[in-house]
Amino acid sequence: MKRILAVFGYFIMSAVLFFGGVTLNAAPPAGGDADIKVPAVDKSDPDVTDDENDADSDDASASDIDAAEDPVSDDAAENPDIQAYYYSLLDDAKKEYYDQIRDAAASEAESVTLEGITHEEAEPILISVMNDHPEYFWLESSYTYQSDTDYVKFIFNYNCTGGEKDSRQRVIEQQASQIVNGIPESSSDYEKVKYVFETLVDQTQYDKSAPDNQNIYSVFGNWTTVCAGYAKATKYLLDQMGVECIYVTGNAGEPHAWNIVNCDGAYYCVDTTWGDPTYQEGIGVDVDTTSYEYLCCTTQMLSRTHTPDAMFPVPECTDTSLEYYRMEGRYLTSADQEPILGIMKADVDEGAERTDIQFSDPDVFDQVMAQIDPLLDEAMKYEMEVKGADSGGVSYQYNDNTCLLTVLWNN
Secondary structure, eight states, rough: OOEEETTTTEEEEEOOOTTEEEEEEESOOOOOOSOOOOOOOOOOOOOOHHHHOOOOOSSSSOGGGGSOOOOOOOHHHOOOOTTTTHHHTTTTHHHHHHHHHHHHHHHHHEEEEESSOHHHHHHHHHHHHHOOOTTTEEEEEEEEEEEEETTEEEEESSSSSSHHHHHHHHHHHHHHHHHTSOOTTTTTTHHHHHHHHHHHHHHHEEEEEEETTTTTTHHHTTEEEEEEHHHHHHHHHHHHOOOOEEEEEEESSSSEEEEEEEETEEEEEEOHHHOOHHHHHHHHHOOOOOOTTTTOOOOOHTTTTEEEOTTSOOOOOOOTTHHHHHHHHHHESSSHHHHHHHHHHHHHHHSSSSSEEEEESSHHHHHHHHHHHHHHHHHHHHHHHHHSSSOOOOEEEEEETTEEEEEEEEO
């Protein structure tokens, strides 16, 4: 919708796109420069000989997958799943089944038979292994099974085995190592999460047709993926950095995957997919900036668009101290014009292309939107005064799910 604003210019209200029943911002907000520079990841294939690419090669040895997790104690070294979230939800008997499934998948076994358990009881354990171990990229989420009242046999599907698996694993480890080494070990949990979020958004393209898009090879091998690849790659990298990260599946207008991270003892929601402008472009929205709305947000905000699967409980994320716009000083709890105009004017003084402001709740946001015209009239007058211009123009976009207002300055 277009409206003429006196003699100053005009506003363009961005359309709100409905995708699968979820209201999405027509253009995600831009974020500030990262404190830690995102590495220019070498996307070329590592040197691999034809023999190494041969899936039947006898010389290729399987890597120790579990060793990829950094042990933090002797107990963790003996049992790599001691800190795995879904493993931690199981009782001792089910942990033994979990170990059997994990060991079978790690060794590329054709199947695993669990005695004394039904399929209905065993399926959540199988899914727990898959959720806890994104490094098992060769294990497909689809499977077949045979069962009776006292046993179940899971028959696995693998997307690659043997030498091909080992070759892909070398690619993954090379690219992941380059990313992990790009941030100091002394960085805070939040800095690591933000760094991984920005790196994956910067390097990866969202593409529903991407091959292997349900596993991490789609990211580190091809740099094209969907939500499962983003969320599993986020967990894979943060696992190596020593930050607890949970892979979560659910619905966000369609089947979706995201993460919950633990930063210094508090849990936060992270949706790397929705941070990527190529995801927005993939659903028909023309944007070119990273969206930080779903970096370390609360369950309360995420629940406006995301619903986790009911099969597993997930931690409640209530802490707000690491929300991106709060950290950046662009989070307001009232609709008072003075602080809103203060942020806008400061951006005009700096020659910024846009101003992003997040408001604390829908009531405050509605109050702001009710006075948006006089607010932007005043802001545009200031912009014209600073530039010494006789006329000007400004547009705005908003996301009412996240209470975010974005003003685009016509520099």
